[in-house]
Amino acid sequence: MDLVLLSHGAGGLEMSALIDKVFLSRYGNAAFKGDDSATLQLGAQHLAMTTDSYVVTPIFFPGGDIGRLAVAGTVNDLLTAGARPLALSASFIIEEGLPIATLERIAQSMRETAAECGAAIVTGDTKVVPRGSADQVFITTTGVGEVLRVGVSGAAAAPGDKIILTGSVGDHGATVMLAREGLLEGTSLKSDAAPLAAMVINLLEQGLEIHAMRDPTRGGIASSLNEIARQSQVLLEIEESAVKVKPGVAAACEALGLDVFKVANEGKMLIFVAPKDAEKALAIVRSSPYGEDGGIIGEVKAGPPGRVQVRTAIGTARILDPPSGELLPRIC
Amino acid sequence: MDLVLLSHGAGGLEMSALIDKVFLSRYGNAAFKGDDSATLQLGAQHLAMTTDSYVVTPIFFPGGDIGRLAVAGTVNDLLTAGARPLALSASFIIEEGLPIATLERIAQSMRETAAECGAAIVTGDTKVVPRGSADQVFITTTGVGEVLRVGVSGAAAAPGDKIILTGSVGDHGATVMLAREGLLEGTSLKSDAAPLAAMVINLLEQGLEIHAMRDPTRGGIASSLNEIARQSQVLLEIEESAVKVKPGVAAACEALGLDVFKVANEGKMLIFVAPKDAEKALAIVRSSPYGEDGGIIGEVKAGPPGRVQVRTAIGTARILDPPSGELLPRIC
Numbered sequence: 001m002d003l004v005l006l007s008h009g010a011g012g013l014e015m016s017a018l019i020d021k022v023f024l025s026r027y028g029n030a031a032f033k034g035d036d037s038a039t040l041q042l043g044a045q046h047l048a049m050t051t052d053s054y055v056v057t058p059i060f061f062p063g064g065d066i067g068r069l070a071v072a073g074t075v076n077d078l079l080t081a082g083a084r085p086l087a088l089s090a091s092f093i094i095e096e097g098l099p100i101a102t103l104e105r106i107a108q109s110m111r112e113t114a115a116e117c118g119a120a121i122v123t124g125d126t127k128v129v130p131r132g133s134a135d136q137v138f139i140t141t142t143g144v145g146e147v148l149r150v151g152v153s154g155a156a157a158a159p160g161d162k163i164i165l166t167g168s169v170g171d172h173g174a175t176v177m178l179a180r181e182g183l184l185e186g187t188s189l190k191s192d193a194a195p196l197a198a199m200v201i202n203l204l205e206q207g208l209e210i211h212a213m214r215d216p217t218r219g220g221i222a223s224s225l226n227e228i229a230r231q232s233q234v235l236l237e238i239e240e241s242a243v244k245v246k247p248g249v250a251a252a253c254e255a256l257g258l259d260v261f262k263v264a265n266e267g268k269m270l271i272f273v274a275p276k277d278a279e280k281a282l283a284i285v286r287s288s289p290y291g292e293d294g295g296i297i298g299e300v301k302a303g304p305p306g307r308v309q310v311r312t313a314i315g316t317a318r319i320l321d322p323p324s325g326e327l328l329p330r331i332c
Numbered sequence: 333m334d335l336v337l338l339s340h341g342a343g344g345l346e347m348s349a350l351i352d353k354v355f356l357s358r359y360g361n362a363a364f365k366g367d368d369s370a371t372l373q374l375g376a377q378h379l380a381m382t383t384d385s386y387v388v389t390p391i392f393f394p395g396g397d398i399g400r401l402a403v404a405g406t407v408n409d410l411l412t413a414g415a416r417p418l419a420l421s422a423s424f425i426i427e428e429g430l431p432i433a434t435l436e437r438i439a440q441s442m443r444e445t446a447a448e449c450g451a452a453i454v455t456g457d458t459k460v461v462p463r464g465s466a467d468q469v470f471i472t473t474t475g476v477g478e479v480l481r482v483g484v485s486g487a488a489a490a491p492g493d494k495i496i497l498t499g500s501v502g503d504h505g506a507t508v509m510l511a512r513e514g515l516l517e518g519t520s521l522k523s524d525a526a527p528l529a530a531m532v533i534n535l536l537e538q539g540l541e542i543h544a545m546r547d548p549t550r551g552g553i554a555s556s557l558n559e560i561a562r563q564s565q566v567l568l569e570i571e572e573s574a575v576k577v578k579p580g581v582a583a584a585c586e587a588l589g590l591d592v593f594k595v596a597n598e599g600k601m602l603i604f605v606a607p608k609d610a611e612k613a614l615a616i617v618r619s620s621p622y623g624e625d626g627g628i629i630g631e632v633k634a635g636p637p638g639r640v641q642v643r644t645a646i647g648t649a650r651i652l653d654p655p656s657g658e659l660l661p662r663i664c
Contacts, residue, residue, distance in 0.1 A: 004431075093387060103336065124351075
């Protein structure tokens with residue numbers, strides 16, 4: 001009998017196979033097309049809708065907590081559809097015995113993160129399960145947004161597009177993994193969890209020709225880049241030296257045996273922009289407090305389609321595979 | 333230190349106190365006003381949005397399963413805002429080791445329930461947590477709907493309104509409780525889990541003067557009636573003999589020591605309608621396969637406000653308190 005394994009939740013090939021087999025085969029419809037947000041038309045309005053469950057452990061970590069993550073992650077997913085976040089719902093599954101003060105600290109963090117990006121938390125639910133039936137608290141956040149630029153999709157990257165990455169990679173995943181192992185002390189690691197609404201809405205309102213965006217969470221940039229290469233049927237060429245990794249993050253990944261390209265980020269965006277608008281877009285990204293380290297990390301080529309190629313500093317090239325077999329549960 | 337207790341999730345007074353203290357005090361805004369759905373205005377459109385997590389155990393039971401519940405519950409909450417369900421998201425938290433076939437059975441049930449009411453499941457998420465960090469599978473469903481009748485709210489019940497209940501009470505809760513205790517054999521109990529979209533949209537499209545609706549889930553009709561009495565600042569008078577209880581459900585509640593008015597329903601609606609439209613509304617309710625046993629169970633009076641009074645068959649009256657101290661975890 002086939003069982004659900006931890007690797008089915010890790011953002012890589014197994015997850016995508018499970019989703020295809022169980023869900024897409026049944027729910028397949030025009031809106032459900034492989035992006036992080038669905039888009040719907042209602043009268044003249046285009047809406048984006050996205051949902052994510054957050055099961056991170058520990059629930060508090062340097063740079064954030066499950067509440068900040070739950071708002072930022074959902075807001076960032078709306079942004080990838082070219083949408084301005086309007087309303088969020090938050091549903092809590094709480095293990096009996098959680099201190100109410102802990103729940104209040106999380107609720108406060110959600111409020112502050114939502115306020116930071118002008119989104120309102122409009123409705124919610126709470127369920128309490130007996131001790132041992134869940135671990136502390138799980139949060140599911142759903143967001144609805146107003147699409148400002150129709151057609152932004154992982155399927156819309158075009159040859160010639162420049163690929164902007166808004167900062168360094170691996171910060172969130174490395175921080176959570178070290179925190180869980182009790183190895184954070186003495187390091188300066190912190191999660192990058194952040195809502196990127198101001199930055200991305202600025203890009204959209206300037207009318208720049210943005211084709212695709214994705215926030216590289218579970219599975220890291222390896223997963224997001226491979227998804228877009230496959231959805232758009234293009235080749236992505238990445239300059240390895242252009243992808244920033246903080247020294248502490250690099251050291252942590254080395255110690256944990258992780259490929260930093262496959263480690264989760266929670267406050268970064270990959271932006272595929274027409275070459276004519278690339279410099280303008282990069283300037284806007286860098287003017288955001290969450291985008292100071294942004295840079296162009298590569299570009300889109302016609303083919304071979306569905307592939308991500310990394311050029312190393314010494315001039316060789318390697319294929320960047322999507323993650324597979326990873327066991328990093330409860331990273332977000 | 334104050335801890336979250338099972339009673340905080342039971343749909344009664346403790347839950348409402350927790351939500352006030354932790355969430356409403358922070359997120360309080362115009363949309364977040366005590367109804368099961370929030371409403372938002374976007375251009376000329378009025379949208380409803382609602383979310384619920386489903387943690388029921390067992391995950392399969394006579395009359396339904398966690399998937400049917402997850403769609404029906406969220407659809408019914410949208411209906412209470414006078415909205416037609418448009419799009420649903422579904423987020424799964426899965427315990428490592430769940431058979432994939434089980435997940436497929438649930439996904440299939442969700443698909444069928446959604447198709448029954450014309451709503452599309454447009455986006456989702458899957459998280460996998462290690463064994464022991466969750467119990468089998470939890471689902472959070474969020475719905476977005478188009479408001480067909482603006483202003484339907486638990487705060488809008490008016491003196492004179494007739495109160496329609498669309499069928500018998502306690503079926504879902506009694507079935508799940510007996511299933512959990514292994515006591516179902518030999519009974520004909522089954523959950524009433526059902527999406528009431530066709531029935532309610534029919535009422536709305538006929539232009540009937542519906543003021544308030546609520547689906548009496550956790551905490552049963554005792555909870556929903558008290559909420560509406562408080563929100564609308566009215567007295568509700570209920571005829572005990574008009575509230576139908578199936579003999580098997582009555583026997584189960586007696587055996588389990590439960591007040592059937594406080595037991596969850598998952599396919600019923602309380603409908604507050606202007607007296608002039610009450611008979612027309614009842615005829616529509618009864619023409620639905622989910623409303624054959626519908627009836628008028630009482631009416632709205634001016635005061636004393638915030639109170640629910642039950643008239644018994646022998647002519648005496650008692651106050652129906654909201655549930656409190658109940659310990660019925662994982663009923664939905």
